[in-house]
Amino acid sequence: MKVRELMTPNPIRLAMNDSLGDAAKLLISYQVDGAAIVDGKAKVMGIITKTDLVKAFQNGVGPYTILEELPKRRIKTIHQDTSVKDVCDLEMEILPVVDDKMCLVGMLTRTDVRDRLIEKSQQEIGLLNSILKSTNNGVIIVDEQGVIVRMNPSALRILDLEQHTVVGFPANVVVPNLMLDEIIQTGAEKKNEKLKFKDKTLICDKVPLYKEGKIQGGVLIFRDSSEYQSIIDELDTVQRLSKKLDAVIECSYDGIYITDGQANTLRINKSYESITGLKREEMLGRNMVELEREGYVSKSATLIVLKERKTTTIEQEFKTGRRVLVTGTPIFDDRSEITMVVTNVRDVTSLVKLQEQLKENQELTQKYFTEIEEMRLQIIGDQDIIAKDEKMINTLRLAKRVAKVDTTVLILGETGVGKEEVAKFIHKNSKRKDKAFVKVNCGAIPKSLMESELFGYEKGAFTGANREGKMGLFEVADGGTLFLDEIGELPMEMQVRLLRTLQEQEITRVGSTKPLKIDVRILAATNRDLKEMVDAKAFRQDLYYRLNVVPLNILPLRERGMDVFPLIQHFLSTLNEKYGWDKSFSRDAVDCLCEYNWPGNVRELKNIVERAIVMSDNSVIASSDLPKTVMCNDGENIIVSGSEIIPLKSAIENIEKQLIDSAFQKYKSVRRAAKALGIDPSTFVRKRQKYD
Template sequence: MKVQDDIMKCNYTLKENNTFYEATQLFQNDEVEVIPIIDENEILVGAITKNDIIRNFIKGTKPDVFVKNLSLSKKSIINKNSATQDYIASKESYLAVKNDQGKAVGIFSMNSIYKQQLANALEKITDLKQRLKCIDECDEAKLNCTELDAIIESSYDGIYITDGNANTLKINRSYESITGLKRKDMLNRNMYDLQKEGYISKSSTLMVLKNKKSNTIEQEFRTGKKVLVSSNPIFDKHGNITMVVTNVRDITKLYELEEELAKTMELTEKYYSEIEAMRIQYLDLTNIIAKDKSMLNLLEIAKRVANVDTTVLILGETGVGKEEIAKFIYKNSTRRDNHFIKINCGAIPQNLIESELFGYVKGAFTGANKEGKIGLFELADGGTVFLDEIGELPLDIQVKLLNVLQEGEVERVGSIKRIKIDVRVLAATNRDLESMSKEKTFRSDLYYRLNVVPLIVPPLRERREDIVPLIQHFLSELNEKYNFEKTFTIEAINTFYNYNWPGNVRELKNIVERVIVMSSSNKIFESDLPMKNFSSYNEKNICNDDICNLKEAVGKIEANLISRSFENAGNVRDAAKMLGIDASTFVRKRKRYLEKGML
């Protein structure tokens, strides 16, 4: 028999640059015993087991240590074409299996082999019973003693046979190995005497002879091994017990694993208690979903700066949740009882942005309100102003914003009078303001004034422990909103976890909502997810032949990018930024492809 005949499917894999903390998260599933480790080319390079997790916990391994640097079992990989018999004596309960190309194809479990051996042994014992019965019933059917000895000696479990009077007839080699007792001291001796002399603490054989029915007990021998003892009677045609066959199974490893698992659970519970304490402390006043350590560390810093009026610049890719961090700072600040005004600097028309921010006086310009208008900064007096997309702010407005930050004053359009205000400014952008300041497209003095405390929100692919909680949060919201009872399978969750998420949390939320709304059943499978199609788009959809019209191919790619960016961003302006084009160009191209039926 080969290893490939006993391969089990593995739902999880880890890469060499995954962290120890990420590995522990996957082992929370009680069914997970071992996880293959692959390199950047998806070649199997090792495996990590629950025992490895335990050893590293005890060793004090830090959560951010890479999997490739962990202390792991040496013998952890086997080839699917290897003979099963070669690994019977292996000390590893689980091994990762690779194919001839080095790719992970599953898990090889020694436990399943042991179970098969036990089944074979029981089958042999049943056969032995029939043969022994035939001795009494038919003199012509004599059992070959050499064959009988071979059957008993080949058993993985210990076998102990007595006659109907408890006299010892046969003991195999496995029984000696498991119990530490010697055949020479026990053969031809009565079980009553052996129990009385302390060779065994209690006899399952004697219980069978007393009750005349099968019996199973647990015992511990002086070797320190714990065993499961099962004794079965053999009756003659008159109903008298002629033999008792006892099977002894070593369960010491099961107890050791149980103890190790208990220790692991204790350590895990302690670790999660600390994480939960951090979450409760930092997520007290917000709806932020955060479980990843990098995100919790960011919130810890944000909590500290929330108590002072320092200007904060929040940086990060589109869709990472910069606005949520701004709200977190506001809700944990001393200004939380006053206004929080969000201003999207890229959404206000350029000719109106000054009057919107700073207001205007009566008769300031044609079409102005006769009574004048208060600006958003004045409206936020005593509170907080959140300037989203600060990189889109025109240069002439940047000068006035700098004055607000330095002097705490605003000047309405058409007025020469300055108005004192007390506001805290939070700003956010996905653009590189430092490079923009060098290129003279963003004022360097404003950049340095904003960049007092920079907070960089990590992209979702760098805080993967937030993925599953976010999925659960969005799923719960949508189930409640639409009165659904939908769930994701483990395979679907694993696909979510391993996806790169270029659109970050916004993309995750959009995809979760899409598959929940579009799914026809309450259980959402991996096949229902759209992510698997992204990487193969160019291969499957651009051209049907090896060579096609260049203009047509470019159009298909452009239509695909426009569709995906709009889906991830949720609006024209952000989608256009993701593609690096103007919003008007984006709208024009999208309209053209919609009319052609390509979107």
């Protein structure tokens, strides 16, 4: 025990320029017997006690006298790491405690030492009492007169005596057969002496107690030999069980490796040798740290178990080149300490081969994916088009091919599929990419202004015309690309002029008779069936054939499902960056969006994503934040009506058939239909085949 454990830390202290009066007030205020006097660096310069103050005042020293003026005396200090036993004999009432720099860190008094020694003595007495009470051996203690002063519970039990009939009585009267007076008389120590008491044979140890060279008493420690016999019988039973356990371990098909709680090798069975190719004599008694370092094993499951204190399974390779799967399991005692680690070793050569093959396949898949991704980027090369679906990529591949020539392209597709983006894609990949890309929405321009907007007009061509005249969109797009969106809305009379412009590559402004040569590539788009319009005489056949040189059909979003999630991520990222947010969609919300039919296609998807992000107060957008039209439907309620009574089994089959047919018609996918009905895809297919 160190002084630092007994001292009073951070004691009160006085400065050299404090007065006697200051010292008196401080000692009285804190009710202490003394205080250290320190300099500005906390080094001890002296000590003053209440006794010192009384003597000073008796000698006529005034209360305003500063401490520095008092007679100096030798200061005794003690280091905080000094052993307590080294200060027990010091003549002191109060002693400053210092650190390595001789700075004051505490105060130690004789009272502190005395109280601690008393406390320690009481602890030792308590410990001795606990030992005497808990031991199974009988203990009898006699004084120098041979009178019994202590007999523990085990002694009373073995000898069948009562406490009040033995303590304070002579031992040769209470237990004469044990000859306790012999210890006092001879002072000789005896071991394993067999003595009879009543019907019991006791095995005894006699030990004399000395103090300052004189016998002060003796101790008799004994046990009943019959208890040893039961222990021997139990040991025989344990040995038999151990042999059986050894046989089980040795016959196990799995390899078994056992270490103690310090990773020292205890047992290795025959299967372990066979599986690993190692010999047990190479490893028994050795520590796993050493075996791992020497390369017997690539890494030790035992060491991992001892570190993490839980069952661990790893792949292990031995110096023989063999690879296995091992599982280490800790064995705990009553104090939750690991006493053993049992490691099971299983030959997984075939599994390793499959893993290697799987790894090769994964690497090959990754290689193919990378190549496909590179091809996709080469084809697209445009941040405005998000395409992962193979069908869409094929469409873009075709678009990139026709972009290299000036062929007229007719882009077909439903509203919102991205026809304009494909038109821009064609322009950016053409030789005209550095020239203008002009979009004309044929359905948005009034018929009365259509001709002047497309072809321009001369000054004074009509009332309200610009004095200087105006260039038409064909002239604006000269050298570049003109995108005629919603071409199906073009009035019949304008179709004639457009056809002539395409054929002759020249235009004539309104109010002019002079034609102007133009160099414009035409891209047209519509969501209408132009062939039906031709048949209905609503669209000129010759213009249709002139525009339909290369038709490019953009599939609706519901038919290119692989594009839905990338588009969601793209719109989400764009909006987060725009508004400085960090929002995301939950898994169920993404599932709902991916399963939705998207009649409005990409435009509808973009609007719904933006609406959900803007309207949701949470950072994670759940399916409940989506519009009701988009929310997932786990199944449709089918009501069977009618007054006809049919067998219950038939009614159930009818409803099941309706549900399966309705789900497949709605989702167009076995997986999605099965999910909506809450069954496995295999069950869905089996039931569908049954009813079909």
